[in-house]
Amino acid sequence: MSSKSSRFTQLCAFFLLVLLALVWSIKGDLSFSIIRLPEWDDFSPPAAVEQAGLAPRLNTSWHKQIALEMGKDKTNLTAVETPHGTLDRTRVALLMENRPLPYLVPLLIHFMSVVPPEWSFRFMGSEESLALMESNPTIRRYITQKKLFIDMIPYDIVENINSYDTVNHLLTRPWLYEEWLWPAKWLFLFQDDSMICSASKLTLNDFVDEDWSFIGGSAYSTTVPNGVNGGFSLRKIPHLIQALRTRSFEEFVADGDAASEDHYFSMSMWDLPGTKMPIGTEAIRFGVVIHYDPDPNEMPLGFHPYSSDGLFRGREGQANQDKAYAYCPELGIISLGRWDSAAAKRASPCSWARGMNLYGIAAIPWFPSEVLKLATATAKLAVKKLRTSQTLRHDDHNMFFNTFVLAVTLVATAAAQVQFLGVAIAGGDFGCQIDGSCPTGSTQLPLGSNGGGGDGPGQMQHWTSLSKPLNLFRLPISWQFLANNQLTGNLDSNNLGKYDKLVQSCLSTGAHCMIDIHNFARWNGGIIGQGGPTDDQFVALWTQLATKYADQDRMVFELMNEPHDLDINLWAATCQKVVTAIRGAGATSQMILLPGTNFDSAATLVSSGSTAALMNITNPDGTTDNLLLDIHKYLDEDNSGTHKTCTTDNVDAFTTVADFLRQTGRKGIVSETGASSDSTCFTDFCSQNSFINQNSDVFMGLVGWGAGSFDTSYILSLTPSKQNNQLVDNQLMQQCVIAKWVATAGSATSAAAAPPASASQVTVTSRPIVMTTVSPTQAPATGVPTSLGDTTYTMTMSMVTGTAGGDGEGEGLLTASGSPTPISTQQPSSEVGGLETASGSPNATGKISSPSGSGVVTASGAEESARSSVWMTMLVMTVGLVFTCNLCF
Numbered sequence: 001m002s003s004k005s006s007r008f009t010q011l012c013a014f015f016l017l018v019l020l021a022l023v024w025s026i027k028g029d030l031s032f033s034i035i036r037l038p039e040w041d042d043f044s045p046p047a048a049v050e051q052a053g054l055a056p057r058l059n060t061s062w063h064k065q066i067a068l069e070m071g072k073d074k075t076n077l078t079a080v081e082t083p084h085g086t087l088d089r090t091r092v093a094l095l096m097e098n099r100p101l102p103y104l105v106p107l108l109i110h111f112m113s114v115v116p117p118e119w120s121f122r123f124m125g126s127e128e129s130l131a132l133m134e135s136n137p138t139i140r141r142y143i144t145q146k147k148l149f150i151d152m153i154p155y156d157i158v159e160n161i162n163s164y165d166t167v168n169h170l171l172t173r174p175w176l177y178e179e180w181l182w183p184a185k186w187l188f189l190f191q192d193d194s195m196i197c198s199a200s201k202l203t204l205n206d207f208v209d210e211d212w213s214f215i216g217g218s219a220y221s222t223t224v225p226n227g228v229n230g231g232f233s234l235r236k237i238p239h240l241i242q243a244l245r246t247r248s249f250e251e252f253v254a255d256g257d258a259a260s261e262d263h264y265f266s267m268s269m270w271d272l273p274g275t276k277m278p279i280g281t282e283a284i285r286f287g288v289v290i291h292y293d294p295d296p297n298e299m300p301l302g303f304h305p306y307s308s309d310g311l312f313r314g315r316e317g318q319a320n321q322d323k324a325y326a327y328c329p330e331l332g333i334i335s336l337g338r339w340d341s342a343a344a345k346r347a348s349p350c351s352w353a354r355g356m357n358l359y360g361i362a363a364i365p366w367f368p369s370e371v372l373k374l375a376t377a378t379a380k381l382a383v384k385k386l387r388t389s390q391t392l393r394h395d396d397h398n399m400f401f402n403t404f405v406l407a408v409t410l411v412a413t414a415a416a417q418v419q420f421l422g423v424a425i426a427g428g429d430f431g432c433q434i435d436g437s438c439p440t441g442s443t444q445l446p447l448g449s450n451g452g453g454g455d456g457p458g459q460m461q462h463w464t465s466l467s468k469p470l471n472l473f474r475l476p477i478s479w480q481f482l483a484n485n486q487l488t489g490n491l492d493s494n495n496l497g498k499y500d501k502l503v504q505s506c507l508s509t510g511a512h513c514m515i516d517i518h519n520f521a522r523w524n525g526g527i528i529g530q531g532g533p534t535d536d537q538f539v540a541l542w543t544q545l546a547t548k549y550a551d552q553d554r555m556v557f558e559l560m561n562e563p564h565d566l567d568i569n570l571w572a573a574t575c576q577k578v579v580t581a582i583r584g585a586g587a588t589s590q591m592i593l594l595p596g597t598n599f600d601s602a603a604t605l606v607s608s609g610s611t612a613a614l615m616n617i618t619n620p621d622g623t624t625d626n627l628l629l630d631i632h633k634y635l636d637e638d639n640s641g642t643h644k645t646c647t648t649d650n651v652d653a654f655t656t657v658a659d660f661l662r663q664t665g666r667k668g669i670v671s672e673t674g675a676s677s678d679s680t681c682f683t684d685f686c687s688q689n690s691f692i693n694q695n696s697d698v699f700m701g702l703v704g705w706g707a708g709s710f711d712t713s714y715i716l717s718l719t720p721s722k723q724n725n726q727l728v729d730n731q732l733m734q735q736c737v738i739a740k741w742v743a744t745a746g747s748a749t750s751a752a753a754a755p756p757a758s759a760s761q762v763t764v765t766s767r768p769i770v771m772t773t774v775s776p777t778q779a780p781a782t783g784v785p786t787s788l789g790d791t792t793y794t795m796t797m798s799m800v801t802g803t804a805g806g807d808g809e810g811e812g813l814l815t816a817s818g819s820p821t822p823i824s825t826q827q828p829s830s831e832v833g834g835l836e837t838a839s840g841s842p843n844a845t846g847k848i849s850s851p852s853g854s855g856v857v858t859a860s861g862a863e864e865s866a867r868s869s870v871w872m873t874m875l876v877m878t879v880g881l882v883f884t885c886n887l888c889f
Contacts, residue, residue, distance in 0.1 A: 087147065088118040091208070092184040096167060097192050098126040098153065103333050104192065105136045110330060111190060112142065114198045116205050119188065122181075123150045124170075137651035137687045151180075171230075171261040172249035177237050187235045194232035194287070196302040197328035204234060204301070207286060213239040213275040214266050215282070217289030217304045228278065230262025232287040232304035239275050243268040299327055305334075417693050420512060420701030421741045422472035423718050424672065425460065427453040427709030428499060429476035429518035434564065436522025436532075438478035440485060440495075446708035447501055453709030454719065457505035462720060462727040464509040468741055473506050474514040474671060474703045475499075476561065479523060479541060487523060487533060489540035500548075507554060514556040514593075514671065514703070515545060521563035521571065521595075529574040530566055538574060539581045550586035557582060558593040558630060558671055562600045571597065572613035579627065583620050593630035593671060602633040602670075603653040606660050615666055628700065629668030631657060635675045635684050641705065641716055646681035650688045654695070661698035668698065674705035674716040677732045686736040693740055704737050 093115055097104060112121055121142070123133060130150055133139045142148035153166060170176060171189075181187065186208055190196075207215055216233030243265055252268070253259045269275040278286070288300045303324065325331060430453075431442025446456030463470040477499050484492035506513035526532020542557070549555040559578055563571055575594055582592060594617055596610025605611050611629065618624055633650050636643035650673075661668055670692055675681035692699045707719040712730070718737065720727035729738060 087120050089120060089183055090185040091116075091119045091188075091204075092181055092186070093119050093121045093188040093190065094124065094181075095121070095190055095192070096124045096153070096170065097129050098166070099192075100126075100128045100132040101192055104129065104132060105139060107192060107333055108133075108148075109138060110198075110333065111196060112147070114196045115188065116203055119204065120146075121148045123148065124153055125150070126153060135687075137649050137691060140649065140687075141652065165259075168249070168259065168261040172244065172264065174241060174244050177241050177244075181237065185237050187237055187240070189230060189233050189235065191231040191304070193334055194302060194304040195328060195330050195334055197299070197330060199327055200299060200301045202285065202301045207234050207301075211276055212236065213269050213272075213277055215278045215286045216262065216266070217283065217287040228262060228266035228283060229287070229289045229304055230260075230265070232289075232302055233262065234286065235265070239269055239272065240265060242272055242275075246272065303328060303331060305331070417741075418696045418699055418701050420472035420669065421703075421737070422470045422474065422511065422701070423459070423463065423704045423737070424474040424476060424516075424706040425456040425502070425506070425708035426476050426706040427456065428481060428502070429478055429516070429561070430709065432478050432518050432520070434520045434522075434562075435525045436479075436519045437524045438480045438519060440478070440481050443478065443481050444709040445498055445502060447498070447505075454707070454711075456502055456708045458727065459707050459720060460506055460509050460511065464511055466738065466741075469509070470511065470738075470741065472512045472514065472556070472701055472703060473509075474516050474558070475502055475506060476516040476518040479517055479519045482541070487537060489537050491541070491544050496548075503549070503555075507552060510554075512554045512556055512591075513552075514558050515549075516558045516561050516671070517541070518561040520599075521560050521566055527566050528560075528571075530570055535574050535577050539577050542578045543581045543585050546582040546585035546587040546590075549590070550588075553589045555587070556591045556593065556669075557587070558595070560595050561672075562632060563595055563597050564599050566597055568597045568609050568613045572617060575614065576617045579617055580620055588619075589626070591626045591628055591669075593628050593669060595630040595632075599639065600630055600632040600672075601639050601653070602631050602650065602657050603639065605629070605631065606656050611657075611660050611664075615664055624666065629657070629661065629666060631668045631670045631699075632672040633670070633688075634673060635681060635688065641674055644676045644678045644715060646675050646678065646684045649684040649691070651691050654688070654691055654699075658695045658698050666698070667700050669701040669703070670699060671701075671703045672705050673702065674718070675732065675736070676715050677717075677730060682732065682735065685732065686740075689736055689740050702737075704733070 093111065095108060095111070108121070108123065115121075123130075125133070130152055133150055134143075139148065143150060153170065177184075177187075188204055212234060213236045214228055214230075214233065217229030217231065247268060249261065249264050252264045266277065270277050285298060285300060287302050287304050289304050425446050427444040427446040429438070430444045431440075432438040444453030446453040446459075448455040448457065460473055481495050482491050482499065484495050486492070503513055503515070521528050523533045528538045529535045542559070546557065559575055579592055579594075582590075594614040596605045596608060596614060598604045598608050598610070600610075614629065615624075617627060619627065631654075633639065633653055634641035635646040635648055635650060637645070637647045654670075657668065673688070675685035689702060692702050704718050705716055706714075707717070710717050710719050712719050712721050717730070718733045720729045720733070722728070
């Protein structure tokens with residue numbers, strides 16, 4: 001290596017260390033863990049991703065529809081509405097996949113965006129792949145709109161045949177076409193390694209109009225009948241049924257023909273009357289499988305690049321690969337692991353990174369620590385090969401480089417989390433009606449015994465003592481209480497003093513504290529500035545509050561709770577006067593929330609004209625600094641927050657608001673949202689909050705409703721209960737609010753499981769979990785009762801024994817699952833003292849000591865972390881970068 005190259009390598013390594021150290025310093029409360037992965041002689045990142053059960057999301061900002069659907073579009077694009085109402089049930093697209101592959105969701109969304117809109121879609125998979133699909137709000141929306149149907153592959157088929165035979169078996173069953181797909185006449189079948197190119201001038205309907213019986217990837221011959229590849233194919237269902245009735249698949253195989261469904265159908269149809277089959281020159285217009293030599297005048301509809309050796313073959317392979325990427329950048333979605341063998345050896349060392357560079361924004365939420373799993377396994381293989389004097393192959397260098405690209409991209413985007421998270425400490429608003437009447441006799445200030453309400457100060461202390469403290473509390477109060485029912489413009493010093501005690505208890509925690517005037521833009525029925533209280537009276541209210549708290553930078557001024565049924569332009573003019581007065585009173589650094597009409601609902605903020613009117617409000621100097629859109633939204637049928645059942649995850653509503661804020665360069669805070677603890681709400685509420693986190697570039701914060709003086713029996717209660725002199729959060733608060741905050745943004749538990757059948761709450765203690773197991777290679781499946789706090793779980797133990805590694809070490813996997821939240825451990829079967837991670841309910845992590853043979857697996861209690869392993873990770877990533885720099889630069 002030259003001295004120049006050496007210096008550059010050192011600079012690369014130093015840059016990586018600085019980057020990771022910076023991320024660690026900014027997000028130093030993250031719990032990084034290293035989980036031991038099995039060693040493969042021929043290790044590849046795709047295998048590691050699948051083995052680790054990771055599911056990252058693609059950064060597909062270059063693709064309009066995916067970017068819009070995922071809510072991550074950074075450009076001023078207009079949302080594309082798919083006309084689901086024009087679906088043609090005779091045309092159906094089908095994807096079958098048992099594995100929860102990382103890119104399944106973006107892949108399916110891409111296909112749904114480029115296939116003609118009248119086509120419906122079906123997904124058929126395993127319990128794991130279905131769970132992956134259902135965890136995504138965009139996919140759930142398509143299911144609700146009946147654009148997409150999902151089904152589980154029958155267990156008897158999955159259990160008795162392998163994955164390849166599963167496809168062949170299913171696609172040759174007459175009932176699939178006569179019953180399950182009925183009334184479909186056209187079937188478009190695609191696989192996880194196929195791709196339609198959005199730049200194509202052709203569509204599926206063009207080939208339907210040409211009336212092909214079965215057209216797929218390029219045939220092996222250009223002039224004579226031969227098999228058509230079915231992994232990316234269009235099929236005419238009446239002709240499929242005709243082939244099945246003429247000679248069954250089993251008879252076809254028994255006659256000595258190849259046991260693949262696509263070969264069976266394509267060869268059978270050549271012999272059937274009335275069918276139309278393509279030769280190679282015709283099929284290549286539909287899809288390219290092998291021998292890709294692009295014709296610029298007739299590019300294909302798509303690709304099925306299951307074989308890198310075939311697709312980019314010969315001396316021109318790299319040039320053709322470049323042309324394919326230029327024409328069809330969507331290939332990057334499926335390129336992970338596709339072109340990392342023979343084709344990669346012919347390519348430049350860094351070319352494979354183009355596919356990996358698409359990784360980044362988390363669609364299926366994931367921990368940065370999952371990146372570390374992959375990085376750790378990568379470096380472990382490198383050390384192992386160097387230790388055994390093995391030569392690092394070209395593919396190894398590709399692997400290290402792309403692991404680095406993946407890790408840096410994901411770590412860089414790991415901060416996708418709202419800046420502020422908290423809870424409403426309600427009680428000062430009790431009795432307020434939507435007409436603005438707020439009888440002060442109903443007020444229950446949450447000051448414990450001093451205010452006649454709940455223990456708000458204790459609750460705030462509880463939430464600010466978490467490993468990552470909540471940092472925003474909303475303190476609702478009525479105008480009537482502050483003014484002692486006198487609309488004179490002056491506040492009552494006695495009542496203001498009582499409210500100030502709540503404010504000061506909030507400020508003492510170090511959190512931001514939000515004043516919320518909870519009057520619905522009214523006073524006893526009259527609309528502010530529109531026939532009710534005058535603008536001057538409203539300005540006087542806020543001038544006095546701003547003067548009192550001008551020196552408190554952590555105060556937040558929410559001008560009004562949920563205005564409704566008013567002239568939005570007049571209301572915006574009123575708010576402008578208040579903003580000017582607040583800044584004039586010396587409160588120049590505080591955030592001010594600007595609420596819209598229709599109860600400030602995210603679903604109508606844009607359509608009602610609220611955003612357009614409110615975003616014209618400025619500070620006295622003409623800037624809009626710290627002027628934020630106020631946003632509310634509930635999940636029940638009428639957005640009232642009064643029903644037990646949830647009917648939406650609000651992703652559509654928040655997507656519209658997020659798009660507006662991005663286009664205008666503004667931000668907002670979701671200052672009120674909540675759900676019940678009904679089983680229908682857990683998934684939707686968690687998904688909503690994950691979506692808000694994922695769009696933290698425009699949503700600065702989220703406040704859950706509510707606690708304070710609310711009893712734990714309140715339908716939307718987030719109030720912690722008191723058990724053994726400790727405050728304990730309910731499951732909804734734990735899973736859908738705190739877990740989005742204490743855990744890394746976009747954690748793997750975003751689409752939370754339903755609550756336990758029992759309504760009792762789970763107490764988290766530091767009590768160790770101790771399990772004694774038999775020799776790992778002999779471990780039977782057995783139930784082990786285990787106590788965690790006040791709850792006992794039965795964990796099912798099972799052992800999967802892996803193959804021996806290159807140095808003679810064997811691998812095994814021990815798993816334990818329980819209810820309501822799985823408790824899982826991983827351990828090697830023949831190594832002593834490995835560093836592992838165990839997770840328990842709800843947040844238990846720690847080290848596991850795992851000697852070979854009989855032993856004791858001990859997981860330390862809740863919320864312990866293996867933070868120090870981040871330094872190991874930094875070393876690991878540096879090793880990867882050194883290999884990269886040596887080869888690529």
